[in-house]
Amino acid sequence: MLKIDGLVLTVTDPDTGRETEILHGNSITLAAGEAIGLVGESGSGKSMTLKCILGIEPSGARVEGAIELDGTDMLAASGEELRRIRANDLALIAQNPHGTLNPVLPVGRYLVEGMSDARNMSRADARERAADLLRQVGIADTERVLNSYPHQLSGGMLQRVVIAGAISGDPKLLLADEPTTALDVTTQAEVVAILDEMRREHGLSMIFVTHDLDLAAAVCDRLAVMKDGEILEIGTPEDIRDRPKTEYTRALMAARPMLYPDGHPATAPSAAPGAGSDEEADA
Numbered sequence: 001m002l003k004i005d006g007l008v009l010t011v012t013d014p015d016t017g018r019e020t021e022i023l024h025g026n027s028i029t030l031a032a033g034e035a036i037g038l039v040g041e042s043g044s045g046k047s048m049t050l051k052c053i054l055g056i057e058p059s060g061a062r063v064e065g066a067i068e069l070d071g072t073d074m075l076a077a078s079g080e081e082l083r084r085i086r087a088n089d090l091a092l093i094a095q096n097p098h099g100t101l102n103p104v105l106p107v108g109r110y111l112v113e114g115m116s117d118a119r120n121m122s123r124a125d126a127r128e129r130a131a132d133l134l135r136q137v138g139i140a141d142t143e144r145v146l147n148s149y150p151h152q153l154s155g156g157m158l159q160r161v162v163i164a165g166a167i168s169g170d171p172k173l174l175l176a177d178e179p180t181t182a183l184d185v186t187t188q189a190e191v192v193a194i195l196d197e198m199r200r201e202h203g204l205s206m207i208f209v210t211h212d213l214d215l216a217a218a219v220c221d222r223l224a225v226m227k228d229g230e231i232l233e234i235g236t237p238e239d240i241r242d243r244p245k246t247e248y249t250r251a252l253m254a255a256r257p258m259l260y261p262d263g264h265p266a267t268a269p270s271a272a273p274g275a276g277s278d279e280e281a282d283a
């Protein structure tokens, strides 16, 4: 469903005119329903790869190569077409939910406004759909959360709301950019488990960006290890763990934290409805 071929990103310093190549000809293919993790240390080019897919690279940057989403050439698409694809087919879950949610809208309004089919529903039905979305991401006290403004909820709760909003649009591809980095470890595990469950339930493809190899291995079918703007290797989590091809991957493995010792977020604290008593914990 997604084919990235020889992706090169070059930025130009507006003051000096000097060009710097940030991504050096990377290729990734992603099948429908597949999840791939982009793993690497800070500055390796993970976020820039997502930005190229979204068509939101820094102004003045040059993107070369090919990015094809379900047969659409994203680099040749018109602004109008890109906006349509971004609205219908792609959903971004960013590191900081405060950047995604509108601070002056209660969560219920945010969810209803994001629903592609809300226009054909009564207010009551749209509200019920929003409550249902919240229940799907493990939020039990839906009325309170729907009526809350983002600043009244914890980071973990907000990230669940962002995931609920992302699935409401029925996208094809989730782009998750360090979606749990800003959360405490327990909440991280819950939110990752919910993201994983939602993705599988809705059959979505996902690119999961993280510096945490174990976390990526727990929720992705394949991992792409990035360093200095280059993909060093792509393989299953087992390939990367048991047969790393580069010294860098070996070092990344050695440095990894052990959040999921037996390898799956299902072992994380409960993501069942009713979980999410973290409002005060990391607010």
Ligand SMILES: Nc1ncnc2c1ncn2[C@@H]1O[C@H](COP(=O)(O)OP(=O)(O)OP(=O)(O)O)[C@@H](O)[C@H]1O
Pocket: 011, 022, 040, 041, 042, 043, 044, 045, 046, 047, 048, 049, 058, 211
């Ligand atoms: N707006 C920008 N203009 C020019 N270069 C940039 C810009 N933003 C990032 N870069 C550079 O692009 C490279 C890749 O950055 P990117 O943000 O993709 O890394 P990353 O792997 O996502 O890191 P992190 O884990 O810290 O988010 C870095 O060298 C960074 O300095």
